[in-house]
Amino acid sequence: MIKPRDPDAEAALEADDIALEVFIHALKLRHGYDFSEYSRASLKRRALELTRKFGVERLGDLIPSTLYEPALVREIVSHLSVPVSSLFRDPEVFLRLREEVLPMLASWPRINIWLAGCAYGEEVYSLAIMLAEAGLTQRSQIYATDFNDYALERAAEGIFNRQNLPEYRRNYMESGGQARLSDYYHARYELMRMRRELLERVVFAHHNLVTDGVFAEAHLIMCRNVLIYFTQPLKDRVLELFADSLVRGGFLVLGNKEALSATSPVADRFELVSATDRIYRLKRDGV
Ligand SMILES: C[S@@+](CC[C@H](N)C(=O)[O-])C[C@H]1O[C@@H](n2cnc3c(N)ncnc32)[C@H](O)[C@@H]1O
Structure with a gap:
């Protein structure tokens, strides 16, 4: 009609x-x-x-x-800027990281990790826990960036609502967690504060993916649920920025809502590691 x-x-x-x-x-x-x-x-x-x-x-x-x-x-x-996240969000991505990517990262003497678009920090604490469980904390440096300064302040505080605890626990278990999630936070009334030790190797910094340049000589870049908000030309520019920020053989994790399309200008600089979790690796000659 x-x-x-x-x-x-x-x-x-x-x-x-x-x-x-x-x-x-x-x-x-x-x-x-x-x-x-x-x-x-x-x-x-x-x-x-x-x-x-x-x-x-x-x-x-x-x-x-x-x-x-x-x-x-x-x-x-x-x-x-939609600073929405969760501890161990999409746990299958973390499981893949834990089982397939961390063992390869472990071959480098120093591991620089860039978490782009870290929101309130849930992803930062999740990754810090995984690195601790893999015995890689002392060799790692996490640069957690966002262009939302309020989100960065909240991320550094590491205080989350305990209402979400059932989801956090489930995610942690499904990501292959090796301890109890409660080992990593202090509970107080309806809040939980992540243990300060988890930030030992973390630097929070303002970085705008639209206007700022190459960030670090990264061995792993994780940028999930950020590019989905961008138009295609901006996505392409940011993917180029990521390719230029990775060392040869470095990993790019886009998560299950975003993909490196075959038409992307950097598509042939990467090889696919996981099609479901959109994990890519910069080719040795991809620099
Ligand atoms: C939906 S959250 C994703 C959080 C986390 N990566 C995850 O997957 O759970 C999107 C984040 O991207 C950040 N963001 C959006 N545009 C950005 C830009 N131009 N530069 C840096 N961060 C940006 C937002 O501030 C927000 O914190």
Whole structure:
């Protein structure tokens, strides 16, 4: 059945799309946060959530706050950047890392790991636990980066909600965990704080994948659930950045929501390690 046209709804949609572009432009010009190459569907959804959060009616009403209320910008960027994660998220990826990648990393005297888009740090603590259980902590250095400074502060605190504990425990077990998850945190009321020792070999740093350059001579780069928000040209640029940041034979883990497509400009620099978990290895001649 053909739906009757609703000109008012169409006009509102158009106005929202224009407002979204102005909003994105204002964030970039005024604060240097560049969302211009993020895919519009999820950006619009998040921006509309912000209108409800701030109690304003239309997307365009967010623009004055963006321009004149710097205190709100942190909250705006934080919400748009979707800092959602979990301890041992997608445990099969961690299991594969534990069983197939760590033994190969162990052949290097020093292991530099770049966790790009670390959100509130769940992935950082998960990896630190796995390195400890593999006896690799002292040889490792984890650089955990994000462009959301609020998320980085929270990640360094390592405090999570115990409500999620059943999921965390299940993930840990399914990732091949060798101890009890409770060995790695202190519980207090409804919160859990990850043990400080886990941060012994971790550096948190601001890094923006859109604007910043090569980060480290990495042996492993893990960047999961980040590229999904980017347009294809931006994805391609970031994948090139990763290829340039890896040592020969270094590993790239994209996780099960993202893949290195055959048309990517760096596709022939990598070989596939796991098709299901999207783990790739920079070829010896792939530099
Ligand atoms: C959905 S979370 C993914 C967290 C974790 N990697 C995981 O898979 O559970 C996406 C993270 O990417 C970060 N991010 C988005 N755009 C970024 C950019 N341009 N540079 C650095 N980090 C970015 C966000 O701030 C957010 O913390």
